[in-house]
Amino acid sequence: MIASMARVKAKTNKLNSMDRSEIMRRVRSKDTTPELVVRRLIFSFGYRYRLHRRDLPGKPDIVIPSRKKIIFVHGCFWHGHACKRGARIPKQNRKYWEQKITRNKELDKKHRAELKRMGWRVQIVWECEIRNLKKLENRMVKFLSDSNA
Numbered sequence: 001m002i003a004s005m006a007r008v009k010a011k012t013n014k015l016n017s018m019d020r021s022e023i024m025r026r027v028r029s030k031d032t033t034p035e036l037v038v039r040r041l042i043f044s045f046g047y048r049y050r051l052h053r054r055d056l057p058g059k060p061d062i063v064i065p066s067r068k069k070i071i072f073v074h075g076c077f078w079h080g081h082a083c084k085r086g087a088r089i090p091k092q093n094r095k096y097w098e099q100k101i102t103r104n105k106e107l108d109k110k111h112r113a114e115l116k117r118m119g120w121r122v123q124i125v126w127e128c129e130i131r132n133l134k135k136l137e138n139r140m141v142k143f144l145s146d147s148n149a
C-alpha cells in the first residue's frame, strides 16, 4: 500500500495542490480506517491474524492462517468499486486515473486467482461496506466460520 502510494504521489506532481490534497485525504480515509474496523471485528471474533504478508500474492491486508482465509480491504476509489464513491474519478487527469484503476483491478483479479490456486479462500471488504457494520459483521462471521466459504 505504502509503496504504491509513493508511486502515485510521484506521478501526481503535475496536479495542482488542491487536487493533490483531495487525493491525499482520500488515501488516508480509504487505506487506514476501514482496514482497522475490519481488524477490530476479526479480533472480536477471537481469530488470530497476520497483516500484509509479503510472501503471498498481492500482500493481503488480513490473513487468518487457522482458517486458511484472506481478507482484502479495498478502497472504492483505488480498486474501482461499482459504487458511488468508486465512480468519483477526478476530472483532471481523468485518463491517468482510469488507467491506474483499471490496472489495479487487473492485479487484484490476478492475485485472487493465485491465492485460490494455493488453497486460500478470499473475500473483499469494500470501504463503503463499513457504513453498515451489522451487515459486514454477519458476512465476516459467515465467511470465517464456513469451511466452504
Ligand SMILES: [Zn+2]
Residues within 6 Å of the ligand: 076, 081, 082, 083, 084, 085, 086, 126, 127, 128, 129
Ligand atoms: Zn464501494
